[in-house]
Amino acid sequence: MKTLRTAALSCAALALLLSTHAAAQQRMYKCVDAKGKVYYTQVPPRECLGREAEVLSGQGRVTKRIESALTPEQQAAREEERKKQLEQEIVAREEKRRNQALLNTYSSEKDLEDARARALKDNELAVRDTEKHIADAEKRKKALEVEKEFYVKKPMPPKLVQDIKNNDVELRNQRELLEAKKRQVADINAKYDEDKRRYVELTRGAPAAAARAAPKK
DSSP states (O other), rough: HHHHHHHHHEEEEEEEEHHHHHHHOOOOEEETTTTTTTEEEEEEGGGGGTOOEEETTTSEEEEEEEOOOOOOHHHHHHHHHHHHHHHHHHHHHHHHHHHHHHHHHHHHHHHHHHHHHHHHHHHHHHHHHHHHHHHHHHHHHHHHHHHHGGGGGSSOOOHHHHHHHHHHHHHHHHHHHHHHHOOOOOOOHHHHHHHHHHHHIIIIOOOOOOHHHSSOO
């Protein structure tokens, strides 16, 4: 019984080998050389090395296409196209992430406008705080100038020299900060204007966009 089973397995393996060999024998390669001559061979000829070819089945159907070798210029162009597609995919994913974050952050247009008001209010408080620091520094500057007058005809103490220098630096920094805080008003409004535009588009202006932003289940 064991001998019969072994023989059956050997026959099956032989049949598989023969069928594979027959399929390989039936497979043909079709290619065209640089002079335009067409070749049909079981093995790709040297004349078609690096050129585009087609693998044909026994029935003459194309089962596979072998691309021709790319020139350095073609390789560079393909790599550039691949990078461009990758960049576009990254931009699309980032836009989808930002859209979903926007929908998760605000429940309504009023909610968004309330957030704008809070941001503007916080900035206004920061402006007032900076203005107070500037006023205090200007008072210290006047006091230091008065103290400095006592040393018109003699060297000033090192501590007074350093205090004057430190106060000047603080005044300059606070004034620059104040200008930056005032400019932020326009930046805050621009940000919330853009957020509102996208929010309206996602929630009522463009249903398809909202569908794209929705998480996949």
